[in-house]
Amino acid sequence: xxxxxxxxxxxxxxxxxxxxxxxxxxxxxxxxxxxxxxxxxxxxxxxxxxxxxxxxxxxxxxxxxxxxxxxxxxxxxxxxxxxxxxxxxxxxxxxxxxxxxxxxxxxxxxxxxxxxxxxxxxxxxxxxxxxxxxxxxxxxxxxxxxxxxxxxxxxxxxxxxxxxxxxxxxxxxxxxxxxxxxxxxxxxxxxxxxxxxxxxxxxxxxxxxxxxxxxxxxxxxxxxxxxxxxxxxxxxx
Numbered sequence: 001x002x003x004x005x006x007x008x009x010x011x012x013x014x015x016x017x018x019x020x021x022x023x024x025x026x027x028x029x030x031x032x033x034x035x036x037x038x039x040x041x042x043x044x045x046x047x048x049x050x051x052x053x054x055x056x057x058x059x060x061x062x063x064x065x066x067x068x069x070x071x072x073x074x075x076x077x078x079x080x081x082x083x084x085x086x087x088x089x090x091x092x093x094x095x096x097x098x099x100x101x102x103x104x105x106x107x108x109x110x111x112x113x114x115x116x117x118x119x120x121x122x123x124x125x126x127x128x129x130x131x132x133x134x135x136x137x138x139x140x141x142x143x144x145x146x147x148x149x150x151x152x153x154x155x156x157x158x159x160x161x162x163x164x165x166x167x168x169x170x171x172x173x174x175x176x177x178x179x180x181x182x183x184x185x186x187x188x189x190x191x192x193x194x195x196x197x198x199x200x201x202x203x204x205x206x207x208x209x210x211x212x213x214x215x216x217x218x219x220x221x222x223x224x225x226x227x228x229x230x231x232x233x234x235x236x237x
Contacts (some may be wrong), residue, residue: 012114019224024122028203028215030170031109031144032062032188033080036205037195038126038133046090047206048099048153054085056209057133067185068144068177075113079120095158105148107191112140112203125204144181145174146213147213152187155195157192163196164209170213189213 035058042052060078063071071078088102112118118139123132148168155164172181172192193211201208 004233014107028064029062030064030213030215031060032212033060033193033209034058034210035080036122036201037207038205040127047223048087048090050087050090051088053083053154054087054101054105054151055126055134056080056082056208057120057122057126057137063109068180070177075115076111077114077117077140078121079110079112079140080107080109080135081137082148083134092210095156096163097155097157099153099155101151101153102227104159105151105168107146107148108138108142108175109144110138110140111143111211122202122205141176143175144172145175146180146191147171148175161196163194165192165194166211167192189215 001153004234032227035056037054037056039047039052039054043049048054057072058080061073063078065071082105084103085101085105086103087099089098089100091098112120118136121132121136123136124135127133148170151166151168153164153166156162158226168191170189172178191211191213193209195207195209
């Protein structure tokens with residue numbers, strides 16, 4: 001079992017942990033987001049139980065204005081909501097858990113007037129029908145809609161860390177600013193994030209989330225060991 005665990009985690013983690021952008025070729029960042037995640041329905045006592053739905057809400061503090069025109073963080077609040085993801089497989093390799101999600105998910109970025117709109121409010125115990133989440137995060141104009149596929153979550157259940165990371169393919173499929181994104185730049189993005197504990201997590205949410213959607217540049221390998229990978233991963237928050 002130990003050998004199986006090592007092989008599987010190496011497959012999932014080494015590719016990310018042992019590569020670095022080639023000199024002069026930084027990733028192209030589409031947008032950056034921060035927020036919280038939660039499960040609904042949540043019929044399993046375990047996080048990522050098969051059949052549980054996975055959702056996220058939060059703020060989008062950065063959007064590439066070369067790709068989307070008219071972005072104005074002074075006049076507008078930008079929020080995100082993703083849904084449509086259902087846990088279809090859960091593999092345990094203590095202290096790690098690998099969760100796969102079936103069906104395409106959807107991530108939408110909304111633009112809402114700071115002067116006349118409703119400020120985003122996480123509230124408690126999502127989902128709520130009025131106020132809180134997701135209502136106060138989805139009441140603006142849907143400027144960008146993306147499809148999430150091959151969504152996989154790697155989670156460290158060690159109570160000293162209780163952190164994780166996820167990754168999926170992201171394809172632009174809609175939104176009021178769809179025409180701003182050239183057709184040959186709508187696919188091939190990576191939607192990724194890290195999750196962890198925080199003293200500020202509202203009641204009913206599972207983790208604090210911080211992530212980005214970006215294009216991978218050409219990469220070059222850098223030296224590393226399995227022990228070093230585990231140290232870097234466990235230290236990630």
